[in-house]
Amino acid sequence: MAKGLAKSFKKALWVYHCNSGSCNGCDIEIVAALCPRYDVERFGIKLVGTPRHADVLLVTGPVTRQQADRVKRVYEQMPDPKVVIAVGNCGNTGDVFYESYNLVGPLQDVLPVDIHVIGCPPRPENIIHAVAKAWTKLETLEAKK
Amino acid sequence: MSKETTQTTYQIPIGPIHPSLKEPVMFKFDIDGERIVDVDVELGHVHRAIEWTGMRRNPIQIIYLAERICGICSFVHPLAFCRAVENACEIDVPERADYIRVVHGELERICSHLLWAGVAAHEIGFDTVLFLTWEVREKALDLTEYLTGNRVTKAILTIGGVRRDIKKEHHAKINETMASLKEGYKKLAHAFLDDKTVKMRSKGCGVLTYDDALKLCAVGPTARGSGVKKDVRADQPYTAYGDIGVDYITPDVLTGEVNGDVYDRIIVRLLEVKQSIDLIEKAIDQMPAGDIVSEPKIPKLLNQIKKIEGEGIGRDEAPRGEVIHYVKFDGKSETPYTWKVRASTYANVLPWIPMLKGDQIADIPIVAASTDPCMSCTNRVAVINNATNKNYMLNKETLHNLSVMKTRRMIH
Amino acid sequence: MSAKKTEKTEKMLTPEEVVKYFKDEFKTKIKSAEIKRRTTGSKKKEFVNIWIKIDRSIFKDFVKHLCNLTYPHLAVACGNDLGKTIELVYNFSIYYGNHLEELSLNVSVDVPKAKPEIETICDWIPGALITEREKQEMLGIKVIGIPDERRLFLPEDFPENVYPWRKDEQTKKELEKLYKNLHEGAKKK
Numbered sequence: 001m002a003k004g005l006a007k008s009f010k011k012a013l014w015v016y017h018c019n020s021g022s023c024n025g026c027d028i029e030i031v032a033a034l035c036p037r038y039d040v041e042r043f044g045i046k047l048v049g050t051p052r053h054a055d056v057l058l059v060t061g062p063v064t065r066q067q068a069d070r071v072k073r074v075y076e077q078m079p080d081p082k083v084v085i086a087v088g089n090c091g092n093t094g095d096v097f098y099e100s101y102n103l104v105g106p107l108q109d110v111l112p113v114d115i116h117v118i119g120c121p122p123r124p125e126n127i128i129h130a131v132a133k134a135w136t137k138l139e140t141l142e143a144k145k
Numbered sequence: 146m147s148k149e150t151t152q153t154t155y156q157i158p159i160g161p162i163h164p165s166l167k168e169p170v171m172f173k174f175d176i177d178g179e180r181i182v183d184v185d186v187e188l189g190h191v192h193r194a195i196e197w198t199g200m201r202r203n204p205i206q207i208i209y210l211a212e213r214i215c216g217i218c219s220f221v222h223p224l225a226f227c228r229a230v231e232n233a234c235e236i237d238v239p240e241r242a243d244y245i246r247v248v249h250g251e252l253e254r255i256c257s258h259l260l261w262a263g264v265a266a267h268e269i270g271f272d273t274v275l276f277l278t279w280e281v282r283e284k285a286l287d288l289t290e291y292l293t294g295n296r297v298t299k300a301i302l303t304i305g306g307v308r309r310d311i312k313k314e315h316h317a318k319i320n321e322t323m324a325s326l327k328e329g330y331k332k333l334a335h336a337f338l339d340d341k342t343v344k345m346r347s348k349g350c351g352v353l354t355y356d357d358a359l360k361l362c363a364v365g366p367t368a369r370g371s372g373v374k375k376d377v378r379a380d381q382p383y384t385a386y387g388d389i390g391v392d393y394i395t396p397d398v399l400t401g402e403v404n405g406d407v408y409d410r411i412i413v414r415l416l417e418v419k420q421s422i423d424l425i426e427k428a429i430d431q432m433p434a435g436d437i438v439s440e441p442k443i444p445k446l447l448n449q450i451k452k453i454e455g456e457g458i459g460r461d462e463a464p465r466g467e468v469i470h471y472v473k474f475d476g477k478s479e480t481p482y483t484w485k486v487r488a489s490t491y492a493n494v495l496p497w498i499p500m501l502k503g504d505q506i507a508d509i510p511i512v513a514a515s516t517d518p519c520m521s522c523t524n525r526v527a528v529i530n531n532a533t534n535k536n537y538m539l540n541k542e543t544l545h546n547l548s549v550m551k552t553r554r555m556i557h
Numbered sequence: 558m559s560a561k562k563t564e565k566t567e568k569m570l571t572p573e574e575v576v577k578y579f580k581d582e583f584k585t586k587i588k589s590a591e592i593k594r595r596t597t598g599s600k601k602k603e604f605v606n607i608w609i610k611i612d613r614s615i616f617k618d619f620v621k622h623l624c625n626l627t628y629p630h631l632a633v634a635c636g637n638d639l640g641k642t643i644e645l646v647y648n649f650s651i652y653y654g655n656h657l658e659e660l661s662l663n664v665s666v667d668v669p670k671a672k673p674e675i676e677t678i679c680d681w682i683p684g685a686l687i688t689e690r691e692k693q694e695m696l697g698i699k700v701i702g703i704p705d706e707r708r709l710f711l712p713e714d715f716p717e718n719v720y721p722w723r724k725d726e727q728t729k730k731e732l733e734k735l736y737k738n739l740h741e742g743a744k745k746k
Contacts, residue, residue: 380654387597
């Protein structure tokens with residue numbers, strides 16, 4: 001696992017996924033990470049159904065006008081400490097959709113992003129690596145409290 | 146004299162395992178007790194202005210833009226676009242490239258149908274089958290990565306052919322994967338088609354009649370599950386399907402009767418997986434020698450396109466149905482004057498309405514998932530409001546649980 | 558109107574006969590008709606695209622005449638902004654279900670931009686609703702008699718009377734206000 005996990009996090013890491021208008025390529029790779037081949041649940045990482053229980057927010061897609069509000073509301077519902085991961089090139093630079101009249105992004109204009117995962121779509125290994133980095137960041141945030 | 150109905154909204158789930166994987170689409174239902182009285186669909190949350198963006202790029206850049214219309218159908222959209230340009234500019238594709246396109250198209254169909262089978266199993270409540278299906282799918286994805294370099298978004302197409310060849314040294318891995326896919330198929334067929342619970346749960350719900358399917362212009366397994374014989378691979382020859390020969394797959398091939406319900410659509414999709422494996426083997430066998438692209442130098446190709454004035458259409462069969470792209474060139478520049486995309490779920494939105502009317506709330510997840518909607522292809526959302534009295538939200542988790550509990554009630 | 562298809566007993570016309578079937582009925586209102594044939598694969602199987610240009614006044618009767626021949630499948634309606642007119646291209650396909658005998662029929666109609674109206678075909682082909690709604694919001698075409706005229710894809714707060722697929726200067730300026738180039742990193746409002 002990642003360096004710096006000297007003391008294990010007191011509970012499993014709960015992740016909430018939010019689709020802000022993506023093509024589903026990244027979403028499929030996130031779900032593939034949960035399947036027997038990559039099996040991210042053995043590390044204690046779990047996908048949850050509501051942001052109120054989550055520690056980490058995974059956002060895919062360039063932020064479309066209709067989804068911008070929704071993404072903000074999801075972020076506000078999450079309790080502290082929290083980490084935001086922008087998965088895929090769309091949330092970072094817009095990828096091939098960089099000129100459009102219906103996009104509000106990049107994601108860092110809408111939310112404070114902690115970790116950027118690049119790739120179109122990023123491989124499941126990259127996503128797991130990003131969540132592991134989020135883990136260490138959360139540990140530091142928790143230790144500061 | 147109006148019945149007391151309640152109004153509720155439901156957000157369609159597309160992700161297995163967790164309600165958190167949603168595709169933004171909204172249904173609004175008019176409910177009377179447990180029965181659905183009326184349906185409205187609201188689209189638009191994934192609108193990225195792709196066609197508008199495409200009209201500011203040159204054709205080679207549009208191929209990469211078209212790939213990202215949808216992550217699961219990332220081969221058929223560029224293929225339809227390339228064929229539209231080839232038809233408008235009268236570019237001939239070499240025969241070997243046609244066969245290679247068949248192999249990749251069918252491989253994508255297998256991956257997509259297996260993904261869908263996992264989602265359907267999850268909605269019924271069989272999570273083990275979900276993991277089994279996606280494990281089988283990993284083998285097909287491995288083969289995709291071996292042949293093209295990536296699991297999703299393959300970048301294998303170009304105007305006038307393909308970019309990478311399938312050489313003799315690749316055949317060993319292809320044959321090995323096909324053998325293991327056949328094994329996986331047998332397990333899936335047993336899990337879905339021989340299982341009493343799946344039959345009980347899916348027979349009789351989400352019925353789309355033959356007449357409705359024709360009038361609403363449904364496409365793909367949604368139409369074929371109701372007995373309508375529409376399949377672009379068998380109707381109009383494109384790439385090498387005309388040579389190899391494709392049959393229409395309708396539910397009466399297996400059971401002898403057509404009901405148009407969810408069970409019929411499951412049958413159609415599983416039989417298509419078997420058909421795809423056979424098609425790949427035939428394409429590899431019959432592949433002729435030759436070039437893989439008609440014009441390898443891109444600046445020369447773009448110059449050729451610049452002079453053309455005309456319009457063209459490319460139609461092909463995605464895992465979800467017919468995809469059509471329309472392109473118009475005005476002879477002044479290589480950027481297309483107009484580019485129109487019509488993905489398959491576009492045509493499968495209206496059939497949702499007759500399918501869902503009269504069903505129970507607990508059936509919503511399985512019926513909605515049975516058409517295999519791909520919202521990013523379509524990006525539509527429609528909201529319907531009917532009755533006015535009570536107004537409550539049913540989120541995905543509640544609906545999914547309702548669906549699973551109904552299955553458990555049926556088993557006991 | 559019945560949508561039944563009897564595949565085996567249906568008599569299929571050749572592309573030339575199809576064109577003649579329409580020309581016999583509508584005579585000079587058919588402005589032009591072109592049949593394009595291309596081949597594919599090793600055995601050089603042929604596929605046919607028929608392109609017909611018609612006058613706006615016979616559009617609805619044309620579709621009715623087509624439904625009398627055989628019930629078509631409407632794929633989509635595309636639109637081209639040609640300056641003073643908007644050209645609508647309806648892509649139909651007929652004779653599906655018969656193994657490699659399908660014909661693609663593309664019907665184009667010109668509407669003037671000053672009065673962009675066209676009749677709905679939803680009473681013959683209910684599945685045309687989605688594509689007609691899209692043309693209304695993207696090109697500003699008014700579809701007379703459409704059963705449901707709400708917006709389809711664009712967000713609710715998108716300005717009225719701005720039609721993204723039009724190519725005139727006014728539309729370009731309006732879209733510039735909404736347009737954002739993500740690579741520049743600066744917000745343009």
